[in-house]
Amino acid sequence: MKKLIALALALVLALTACAAFAEEPITLKIAHIGPTTGAAALYGLATQHGAEIAVDEINAAGGKYRIELICQDDEHNVEKVINAYNAALDAGAQMILGTTTSKPCEAAGAQGYTDRVFFLTPSASSTAVIEDKDNVFQVCFTDPNQGAASAQYIADHKLGTKVAVIYNNADVYSTGIRDTFVEKGAALGLEIVSEETFTDETTDFTVQVGKAQEAGAEIVFLPMYYTPASLILKTAADKNYKPIFFGVDGMDGILSVEGFDTSLAEGVMLLTPFVATAEDEKTQNFVSKYQAKFGETPIQFAADAYDGIYILVAAAEKAGITADMAPEEACDLMIAAMKEIEVEGLTGTMTWDESGAVTKTPMAATIVNGVYVFGD
């Protein structure tokens, strides 16, 4: 009898010890792939840094998971991204937070689809990124959604009816947004008075801006990155043309161009789910940590990546991912979990469906005195 009790007690002790061991956080290996060098380095570094803030927070808080962040550089190049992807998998990554930009993400995501690796991209917004595959999910809106959301915002806030569009017809990002903007704009009663194009190497925008001015456009829609946008702003200033410029997420970063005269960007509006000046506690907490660690104010890409880490952890928890799970096994579990979770992040309250696209409310900010401000 005594022996039995002793045995029982020993078993209980052993089980408790095991339970105590089971409380050890599970190491989750997440790879961040983005352009940390090259022309798009602004975006890749932003997503990496945003992820790092989230990783620090989660690891410090304890909890079920501990994150090991593996970082790889894809140089915004569709060939180099595959090297980065392979390097990440070799380093033991179980899932990918990336890639930051659309074209490389299409390439890497396709590879991941064949290999069964889960991708959550913070900012790659073209539809091709999630098309024909189930393993890629987005934190950001797809470009078509950005185009439609911009048209909706302009119509709802009655910013004007005569709209000019200047877009880069060599870039899927730009053309994708332009297509849905024009379609939705027509349905909402916006009049597209001028539509002009340019290419990657264009530096002279006098013709495009001149035509918009000639057509009397009150709003100029700029679905492009901030570099050509800054040239357009200067050209318009030279021509004494003062429409409302409306951009999308690629416009973000225009204030950080070295030597840029920020007064040129005064009054520019852009579709963005995050501004660093928002008053809520979550944003301010993130912004102050980011400024303390990296010495600069975060752009929305950083917020997207920050949310991305938290989304991955939420989905992993739902799916029951373990430390030794191979990426292939984790992939299907994560896909199932993503459709069931709802995450309240910096960039909004987000849910997903099986296409991989996110659902959340679009918001726009205005540049006032060199800072982004929400509201009109």
Added chain:
Amino acid sequence: MIFLDHLINGLSLGSIYAIIALGYTMVYGIAKMLNFAHGDVIMVGAYIAFCGLQYWGIPPVLAILLAMVFCTLLGVTIEGFAYRPLRQATSLAVLITAIGMSYLLQNIALMIWGANPKSFPTTFINGSNIRLGQLNISSATLITILANVVIMVTLTLFTSKTKLGKAMRCVSEDRGAAELMGINVNRTISLTFAIGSALAAIAGVLLCSSYPILQPTTGSMPGIKAFTAAVFGGIGSIPGAMLGGILLGLIEIFGKAYISTELGDAIVFAVLIIVLLVKPAGLLGKPMREKV
């Protein structure tokens, strides 16, 4: 009124192409080689001027002079190290060297200044914009066109009136005979590169004053377009470079304005093809018969 607007923009853009094309045409005329690194010397000049204005806070005129001096030294150095040893080699070897030099300059610039585009400070060139009714002419445009005229006049006087200028024309006509006449060919070619590179620095500052984005690849497309302009106007001919540059700028702007912005670049290069089919030596070029 809008036509005038396009005209002036075309003249401004054309002036930049003309100044760059001068570098190409002079070097081809005298050293008989195509210096594809010229566009990147422009980029380096622009970066030096940027550093001067932004980081070292020196007055604009000094910054431009500094860029000119630096580019001149750079041009002469490149010539001495990379092109002179290949004087007797096939033109293909020199061409490939030039392309390699172009990439070298781009990547060194990438290493030094990083890939993040920089905004060239235009406050020094932005005086008051002239306003004629609906027309707005920025001061950068005016200064560009003016600079082009001044350079054209100076260079024409230099090559026709001064001893060094005449020596350059001699070397371009017949290198062997020039050497026999006592002209130091090496020094003349170095001088050509020096002048070309100094012009490149000016072109860089003017380019970035009108289009204030500066990246390591900034010189690449203008370089190609200016090379096109030089060929278009007749490679080896200084007035040809001027004419070619301005015409190309006008064609590009008018093509974009009245035909289609999507086809803008295609139109420019299509014109080049047509001209070369009809008049292979270019508009002002003299057809050269070679004795085989």
